[in-house]
Amino acid sequence: MALTSNKTELSADDFLEKWDLLGSGGFGCVYKARHKLWSFDVAIKRLHDGVGTEKALYEEASHMDEASSEFVVRVYGFFKEGNAMRKGIVMEFMRGGSIQSLQKDLSGPPPSALAFRLAHQVALAINFLHLKGLMHQDLKPSNVLLNDDLNAKLADFGLSRVSTSTFNNKDKMTGEIGGSYKYMPPEAFEVSYKPVRAFDIYSYGILLWSIVTGEEPYPGKDYSLVELKIPKGDRPQDICQKEVEGLKELVGLMKSCWVNEPSERPAAKECCKVTESLFSRHETGISDAVHYVKKRLDSQTNNQHSNTPVAFSCPFQPPESKLHDEADHAGFENPLRSFQQLQLKTDVVSTDPVTVSLEKMNDTDKAKFVDTKRAALIQSVSEVLAIAEELGSMVHGETYSLIEVKQTSQERMRVLYQRTFRSGGVIVKAAFYDALKKHHPNLVEDLGR
Incomplete structure (x- = not known):
């Protein structure tokens, strides 16, 4: 699909103003800007000088446009800056930040109803993407953005590509294997690996763990250590299953997604069936959960001005970190440890x-x-x-x-x-x-x- 055939190319000088830097990385920078004619804010992804190619930028926007749905960030078009040929993608601005920023602001996981909705919405996005013959290949909390009402949408399709099933991985695929290494499946660390849809399913399993615990997997562990331990079956620490309805089933889905064998991971459609059932049990509490989070975030913002610390606690809590010998455990969870051996971390x-x-x-x-x-x-x-x-x-x-x-x-x-x-x-x-x-x-x- 050629996105240029139906998307507008904008001039930054003519249409965009009030630029604010939202974040940056190896690819470039993301800004918030005001569109003068549309009278609303947009997000703009712009590559660093000398990074990538214009073709890569158009491919990313094309993938996002092809996967356009309720659960994928919308693409409005492109812009070029002045007389220069530097271009960027103009996208929907998500005022709620990301799952990563939400975890940071709450100092932990979201309320259970919101956590179940996030899990379901991400599953819906992955399923829609896979049905379009695409995969994301970089699922992680910072790439799941939130709107005003904390609904989730996938973003950052820079690594997205045409997908194949796990049983048909001999197709020619170009480009290096991407993705954040803590969310990559064990097979992705192999030199000859060619990405398939099961890649996203594994990443989704780790993402579920992060949503429920509010933490980063394998904190402080570098690439070489993760590369060594993941193929051996090590995963993030077990979740202490408190009295939260549906948590046991969500943990079961999480573990089925991150199994070592790609062919044994569920399809995105199967994940949707589970998450839809689980979220339906909590749907009546979603308005209260969103209100609760917004109130907490507003309170935190107000207290930042007064330098008063704000403590947060939520229905989901991660297990207390254990101290292990680096050579034997490397801070990973032993799969044989039972839930009864874990301690619950509370304030x-x-x-x-x-x-x-x-x-x-x-x-x-x-x-x-x-x-x-x-x-x-x-x-x-x-x-x-x-x-x-x-x-x-x-x-x-x-x-x-x-x-x-x-x-x-x-x-x-x-x-x-x-x-x-x-x-x-x-x-x-x-x-x-x-x-x-x-x-x-x-x-x-x-x-x-």
């Missing part, structure tokens, strides 16, 4: 929420407090309507109306537990705890002793 180490210092409680501790003190809270909380109003969109309108018609505070609290806390999970319970501490500080203190 406050405690198994008894009653004895936790109320000044240091994270969201998980707050949720445990709300769960374990259920009977006492139902009997003692009187400002139910005020608290429900403070929770805002976390309490659905129908639920709020039902609370209003109840005659006693005990009945109102039972409605909150049955209709809001049960489906809302950690996020809503933590918000309830904060509101409870505001309206009933003495009660919280008494119950926390």
Whole structure:
């Protein structure tokens, strides 16, 4: 497909202004700019001087255009800078950053509902790409961008190419094997390897691990060490499976994607079936999860100006890092270790929420407090309507109306537990705890002793 036949070539001098550098790499730089005529912001990928060719740039844009869908960043056209022939790709600007930047801003993983949606949307993007006869070949958190509502779209198709199945890998394919080495499958470290769709599936498995844990795989390990350990079956550390519905199945999908044998990895369509089923169980909580994240990010931005540190905690937490002998383990997870051997990393180490210092409680501790003190809270909380109003969109309108018609505070609290806390999970319970501490500080203190 020749993208130049239906895409506009723009002059940077005439149409683009207010350039801001978003990031740079070996390929070049990505900028945000304002399009004067369109009156909205766009992203621009521009190669460094002497890096790559104009043909490579057009090929990348053509792949993105061919894979154009709800889950791939949109291409608007090209630009040339002044009288020079330097060109770039003009693309949709994703205001939500990337999964990588989200992990950094949250200091960990996103809420479970959002994590399941991200997993599903990336699977949909990969499946659509593969059905178009393409593969991405560089799946990683920084290449999954987010819009205002934190919906995911794939970007950076610089390594994308025409794909083949794992059973037909003798086709001629040009170019070097790309991709970030921590997300590359074991077979990709072989000199004679020719990329196939199973490459993306393996990378997707590692990406799932990163989404759930909020961490980078094999931290501090260089290329040579990863190249040595991955073909031997070493993978990122096991995930401690907390009481999050569907997490066990998602971990199972993750592990099936990163098996050593390419032919044993599931097709993208199979991944979609699993992720769709899992996300459907959490879909009702997605608006609350997005609201929660945005509120946290806004709070962090505001506190950056006041130099006040902000602590974050989420339903998913990665296992505590273990210290291993470099020669024997190299910081990789031994596949034989059980989940019971892993320790859960939290902001406050405690198994008894009653004895936790109320000044240091994270969201998980707050949720445990709300769960374990259920009977006492139902009997003692009187400002139910005020608290429900403070929770805002976390309490659905129908639920709020039902609370209003109840005659006693005990009945109102039972409605909150049955209709809001049960489906809302950690996020809503933590918000309830904060509101409870505001309206009933003495009660919280008494119950926390």
